[in-house]
Amino acid sequence: MFNFFSNSNVFVWIEKLINFIHSIFFALLLAALSFALILSPPDYLQGDSVRIMYVHVPAAWIGLASFTCLALLSILNFIFKIKNLTLIIKSIAPIGLIFTCIAIVTGSIWGQPTWGTFWAWDARITSMVILALFYFIIITIQKLISEEDKANKISSIVAAIGLINIPIIKYSVEWWNTLHQPASIKITGESTIHTSMLMPLLLMFFVFILYCALIFLMKYKTEIIRIKRKSLKRL
Amino acid sequence: MISNLISMNGYGIFVWSSFAITFIVCAAFYFKTRKTLKKYEKEFAKEIEELSIKQKKIVLEKSKVASKVFSSYNKTL
Numbered sequence: 001m002f003n004f005f006s007n008s009n010v011f012v013w014i015e016k017l018i019n020f021i022h023s024i025f026f027a028l029l030l031a032a033l034s035f036a037l038i039l040s041p042p043d044y045l046q047g048d049s050v051r052i053m054y055v056h057v058p059a060a061w062i063g064l065a066s067f068t069c070l071a072l073l074s075i076l077n078f079i080f081k082i083k084n085l086t087l088i089i090k091s092i093a094p095i096g097l098i099f100t101c102i103a104i105v106t107g108s109i110w111g112q113p114t115w116g117t118f119w120a121w122d123a124r125i126t127s128m129v130i131l132a133l134f135y136f137i138i139i140t141i142q143k144l145i146s147e148e149d150k151a152n153k154i155s156s157i158v159a160a161i162g163l164i165n166i167p168i169i170k171y172s173v174e175w176w177n178t179l180h181q182p183a184s185i186k187i188t189g190e191s192t193i194h195t196s197m198l199m200p201l202l203l204m205f206f207v208f209i210l211y212c213a214l215i216f217l218m219k220y221k222t223e224i225i226r227i228k229r230k231s232l233k234r235l
Numbered sequence: 236m237i238s239n240l241i242s243m244n245g246y247g248i249f250v251w252s253s254f255a256i257t258f259i260v261c262a263a264f265y266f267k268t269r270k271t272l273k274k275y276e277k278e279f280a281k282e283i284e285e286l287s288i289k290q291k292k293i294v295l296e297k298s299k300v301a302s303k304v305f306s307s308y309n310k311t312l
Contacts, residue, residue, distance in 0.1 A: 008299035015303070037254070038240065048243035051250045055257040098264055106253040113249050211261060218268045225275045228300050232282055 007084075007224045014217045014224075021214045025207070032207045035200035043197075050197070052110040057185075058205040060103035060128070062212060066096030067131060067159075068166055070138070074159035077152060086152055087227075089159075090142055091219035095212050097135035104128050107180075115179050123172035124180035127165055134162035280308030 036054035043050035070092045077085040107125065108118045119125070138155045145151035168175075173182045184193040191198065243250050283294060283305050295302045 011300045011303060033254075037250075042244070047246055049246040049249055051243070051246075052253045055253055059257065094264075098260060102257050102260060105256055109249050109253045109256075113246055211265075215265065215268050218272050222268075222272045222275050224300060225272075225279050225304065228298060229275070229279050229282060232279070232286075232294065232301070 007227065010084075011221065011224055014221050018214065018217050018221075021210055021217075025210055025214070028203075028207050028210065032200065032203045036204055040200045041194075041196055046114055049110065049113045052106055053197075054201055054204045056103055056106040056110055057201060058208040059099045059106065061205065062208055063096055063100035063103050063128070063131060064166060064169060066092050066099065066212075067135065067162060070096060071159040071163040071166075074152075074156040078156035078160075081152075086148070087220055087223040089152075089155070090223055091216050093135055093139050093142070094219070095215050097132060097139060099208075099212075100128060100132045100135060104132060111179070120179050122178040122180055123176040124169065124178050127169040127172050130165055131162070131169060134158065134165065138162075276304050276308060280305050 032054075036051055040051070040054075042048045070089055073085050073089050073092075076082070077089065104125070107128075111120070112118050137158050141155045141158065142151050145154065172178060173180050185191045185198070185201075193201070241247050241251075279301070283291060283301055286294060295305060
């Protein structure tokens with residue numbers, strides 16, 4: 001069982017998965033863009049500016065989910081010291097940072113036509129900026145500290161502290177008076193978004209997930225080769 | 236119809252810039268990641284090639300990763 005998850009076996013599977021994602025990605029992206037930009041209806045209140053939602057919301061979801069994943073894996077790695085987890089954490093962090101930044105920038109652009117300003121230090125936006133800072137600190141620690149064990153320990157502690165920010169982001173719109181609207185899509189409870197907008201949103205989210213998987217697999221593959229190169233040098 | 240799609244009732248600048256930023260950043264990140272991967276693969280394959288025949292044989296037999304990277308590198312040559 002554990003042999004199946006060895007770097008050699010994982011490497012073979014990664015190649016197959018990368019090829020599979022490449023084969024379906026562009027068709028799905030084209031479909032998602034057609035729905036997001038042409039086929040989905042404008043909002044009765046926000047008009048066509050609502051289309052920004054199709055990149056803003058999936059990017060924010062991925063930013064949050066990546067950090068939750070990263071923090072939980074970091075805590076596990078801190079306790080059990082599993083080498084593969086270090087590789088996964090290193091591969092997830094840049095993806096999370098990119099999507100958090102995309103969410104902040106597209107949210108800011110969306111803010112101008114809806115709120116009349118590009119920026120406001122409201123609770124949701126500020127907590128998202130803090131999330132981006134946590135990602136940045138973790139990546140910097142991994143890059144600057146050459147001792148791997150030490151880097152893992154420090155970044156695990158930072159990630160565990162950063163995990164506190166996740167529920168703050170989620171509930172910021174309920175706990176404080178914010179410009180940002182409350183969530184329209186709820187896992188538990190009734191969503192307030194119409195199906196004609198929900199479907200393109202979920203399709204775009206799926207395309208973003210495929211993109212993340214592609215980047216993650218390429219980064220993971222790079223990390224495996226880096227390790228193998230180290231062991232080759234020891235020969 | 237096309238001018239409607241571009242202007243989006245006055246919101247075009249916001250919508251198109253959001254999509255453009257997202258896809259330019261994603262494309263740049265994809266190509267950077269791919270370039271780094273290719274660089275590592277190339278350097279690893281070269282390091283294997285520089286080994287003695289005996290060492291090379293041991294490495295390629297023992298490591299699936301090494302043999303995969305080495306064979307795909309030779310294919311591209």
